[in-house]
Amino acid sequence: MILKIVSRIIHKVCSAATSVAKPVYTHLSRLYWSERLGKFGENARIESPVHFTKPHNIQIGQDVTIRNGVVMQPRSMTISIGDGTGVNPYVCIYGAVTIGKLCLIAPMVMFAAGEHDITVDGVPVIKKPGIRKPIVVEDDVWIGANAVITGGVTIGKGAVVGAGAVVTKDVAPYEIVAGMPAKCIGTREAWNNGEGKYEFGQ
Numbered sequence: 001m002i003l004k005i006v007s008r009i010i011h012k013v014c015s016a017a018t019s020v021a022k023p024v025y026t027h028l029s030r031l032y033w034s035e036r037l038g039k040f041g042e043n044a045r046i047e048s049p050v051h052f053t054k055p056h057n058i059q060i061g062q063d064v065t066i067r068n069g070v071v072m073q074p075r076s077m078t079i080s081i082g083d084g085t086g087v088n089p090y091v092c093i094y095g096a097v098t099i100g101k102l103c104l105i106a107p108m109v110m111f112a113a114g115e116h117d118i119t120v121d122g123v124p125v126i127k128k129p130g131i132r133k134p135i136v137v138e139d140d141v142w143i144g145a146n147a148v149i150t151g152g153v154t155i156g157k158g159a160v161v162g163a164g165a166v167v168t169k170d171v172a173p174y175e176i177v178a179g180m181p182a183k184c185i186g187t188r189e190a191w192n193n194g195e196g197k198y199e200f201g202q
Helices: 002-036 188-192
Strands: 058-060 071-073 080-081 092-095 097-099 111-118 130-132 135-137 149-152 175-179 183-187
Touching: 092 097, 135 149, 175 188, 183 188
Parallel strands: 058 080, 071 092, 080 097, 092 111, 097 135, 111 149
Antiparallel strands: 111 130, 175 183
């Protein structure tokens, strides 16, 4: 009986401490990122830990959520995340990447905005300069878990990329793509009309 009473008291004290500490932490976190990032929009939230290099080249819009484990490495270029977009755990973004508004980026998606020169000329690939190929993701795009978006690709407004897809070519607006390499398996308009339900793993 005594242990139960003590346990309840401890629980209430901890809950009270959390309710006080959380707003303080949120405020301090906001101050920190506002100073470090090129842009940090109102009500944007970043969960620790994350790994950002050259954070002054990272722009995050309003109401954006960046979950833990996200890696952003813009190098000398810019990474831009539009208002209302959600970036889930362990997403990796390398190079010049622009993501539009109200996008959903599932866990472990890779954006690689560039590639290596693989010509055989006596110079190891690791010693060659990278080739920049910016990526653009327009508004209202959903990218499934573990997808890879390669350099130079534009994903049109409202498109859906299936889990595990490797996107090597542009995706048209409202197109649904899946596979390795990604191919069109339908459109959202067709989905609306009941013309097909798609198996993203096939």
